Amino acid sequence: MPPVHLDPATPPGGTDPRQYARLLAQAHEAVLSGMAPPTPPRPVIAQSWERMMGTGVDPDHGSPPGALSPEEVERQRRACGLGDALDTLRGGLLSIADAAWHILVIADSQGRVLWRGGSRTVLAKARQLGFVEGASWTEETVGTNAIGTALVTRRPVQIHSAEHFVRTHHAWTCAAAPIRGPKDGRVLGVVDVSGPATTVHPSTLALVDAVARLAESELRTAHLGELERLRAVAAPLLARVTGRAVVTDRHGWVAAVTGLSPIDRLLLPRTVHEAQTWLPALGRCAVEPLPGGWLLRVIEEETAAPARAVLDVSRPHQASLTVEGPSGTWAHDLTPRHAELLFVLAAHPEGRTAAELADDLFGERSRTVTVRAEVSRLRRRLTGLLQHRPYRFADGVTVDVVRPARPADLLPHSTAPALARLRRPADA
Incomplete structure (x- = not known):
């Protein structure tokens, strides 16, 4: 029989929350003592917990959170990209x-607390814990905590009682979800709801x-408005252009084209x-340059295939691709899904094959439609770099992969x- 895992969202039927917290504490103490x-x-x-023991975090008190000054907090509030979603987050949860x-807490992509409210x-x-505006979480x-762990895993997570690595946090329960920006898919921040452990639900x-997904929808709406304004600026310019040209925002999202097939985004x-x-x-x-974007005029010449690609996955939170071709070098930060795809290839x-990729990415060979759509999108953006039947890097392209020092950071x-x-050392 497979082991039963402790899950605060679905504790064993009839288990009292306090008794369940004691079960979590027993697991916590055993792991920290090196026992099963x-x-x-x-x-x-x-x-x-494995990451924490590898980084040396003090399980009794953690590290000093090192809060930003009020002026730095205000600066980061303006720069974090969450401003258009703030009303949605507050209105949905406060x-x-x-x-x-x-309490409701909103943190930026570096885990720094920018807004708090609630009880x-x-x-x-x-x-008293240092869980204040400007503190790093x-x-x-x-x-281990909902904000920090959600930033690492890039998915919603609930951390209850002794699931927190630091003992002083065992009296708390918290649930957090990352918020991704529509422009480049990066995590802009995290929304978190925290309270006494006895209030877990x-x-x-x-x-x-x-509410995090609703906030992302608000951000997408704001981005579409920016593209509309860029399109209005570009229209008279493109009317005078001969040949192929495209207008994009700073992140490569296409506002208008002339002489080209429609495309949603260019990798800049x-x-x-x-x-x-x-x-x-x-x-x-x-x-x-244009206000908020670029006008790119294609210089007509024979297009040569890329010669070398470097996939850098050495940083735990950001992968990148560098492509070298006859005309120069190009580098771009990758979305998590595209990083996974390129690493597997x-x-x-x-x-x-599509079935093999579906098994690699989802553990389900039947999800070929999802795989084909994602690879097709990536091939359009990386013209000449990927081939299909089967999916692979193009012949003649040298591919180098830069890995992290620790397999767990892959x-x-x-x-x-x-x-x-x-990520298992033996397989790595």
């Missing part, structure tokens, strides 16, 4: 958190995640600041079975 726990924690908790003796009593208790600072995580280099740049999808382009130079957010296997 009587009942193992959930995989997401076990993996986080009153509920207050009534349930919880005054619980806010005062949070202050990453795993590296305060151990199985629906809290679902509610927090639903990390920085576009020269008069010319090279793009895998278009070749060499003349670059002109790099590990299988002979190629993968795309830690990914739940793909192929990546999970490679």
Whole structure:
């Protein structure tokens, strides 16, 4: 019989919350003592505890959170990209958190607390822990917690009582969900609801995640408005252009084209600041700045295939791809899904069928429609770099992969079975 994992969202029937917290505490103490726990924690908790013991976080007190100054907090509020979603987050959760003796916390992509609200009593208790505006709430600072662990895993998570790595946090329960930006898919921050451990409720995580998705929808609406304004600026310019040209925002989302088939997005280099740049999808382009974007005029010449690709997955939270071609070098930060796809293809130079990729990424060979759609999207953006039947890097392209020093840091957010296997030291 497979082991039963401790799950705060669905504790054993009839188990008192306090008794369940004691079971979690027994598992916590056993793991920290180097012993096998009587009942193992959930995989997401076990993996986080393993990271914490590898980084040396103090299980008794954590590390000093190192709060930002009020001026720095205000600056980060303006720069974090969550401003358009703030009303949605507050409106969806603040009153509920207050009534349930919880607090609402919004943190940026670095785990720094930018906004708090809710029950005054619980806010005062949070202050005693250093859970205040400007404080860092990453795993590296305060151990396993909903904000920090959601930033690592890139998915919603609920942390209850002794699932927190640091003992001083065992009196708390918290649920958090990441918020992704529509422009580049990066996590902009985390929304969290925290309170006394005795107030744990199985629906809290679902509610927090639903409000986070609603906030993402608000951000997408704001982004579409920005593209409309860019399109209005570009229209008279494109009317005078001869040949192929495209107008994009700073993240490569296309506002308008002329002489080209419609495309939703171009992968741009990390920085576009020269008069010319090279793009895998278009070749060499003349670059002109626009308010909020770029006008890219294609320089007509014979397009040559890329010669070398470097997939860098050495950083736990951000993968990148560098492509070298006859006309220059191009680099771009990858979304988590595209990083997974390219890593699996790099590990299988002979190629993968759609069914094999579905098994690699989802553990379900039947999900070929999802795989074909995602690879097709990636092939359009990386023209000449990928081939199909089977899916693989193009012939003649040298592929190098830069891996992290520790196998556990290999795309830690990914739940793909192929990546999970490679995080084991023996397989790596």
